[in-house]
Amino acid sequence: MTLLFCLALATSCFAQAKSQAGADEPVAVVAGQPIYQQDLMSVAGPSLLDLRKQEFKLKSDALNQVIRKKLIEVEAKKKGLSTEELIKQEVDSKVAEPSDDEAKGYYLAVKSQTTLPFDQIKSQVKQLLKNAEVEQAREQYAGSLRRSFYSPSAPCRPGGLRPGSS
Helix, strand or coil, rough: CCHHHHHHHHHHHHHHHHHHCCCCCEEEECCCCCHHHHHHHHHHHHHHHHHHHHHHHHHHHHHHHHHHHHHHHHHHHHHHHHHHHHHHHHCCCCCCCCCHHHHHHHHHHHHHHHCCCCCCCCCHHHHHHHHHHHHHHHHHHHHHHHHHHHHCCCEEEEEEEECCCC
């Protein structure tokens, strides 16, 4: 997968460099010696590849967030609820409160990071665990909506939407 991504990225970068106007023109001249775009790539190529990977990840994460939001909006509309009501009804209300034992176990695992006694921060630890559970449950719910919306057998139009969906 990584190799495929790198090959696609390298092809894209190469095509972009070729398509730029004046690609065979020097970008600078020093003491009468031209410096070309390909000279820069030999120095900056690895850094540019890392930058492209970061750009791809940011765009991919943003796309997933937008898809998640849209799917939740569609589901809420189907059920006649606001998105907040849907999330509370379908996710948040189903997440159990962490037990004292779970909170104590977490506290012991991270005890080196605090000097406060467990009894003093028990409620904060329980809230931290609850928030983490809620976020995980929300991700799972969004994933289930995504799987139900994007049926593998349904033909897709560009952009991954099934015909008739908007």
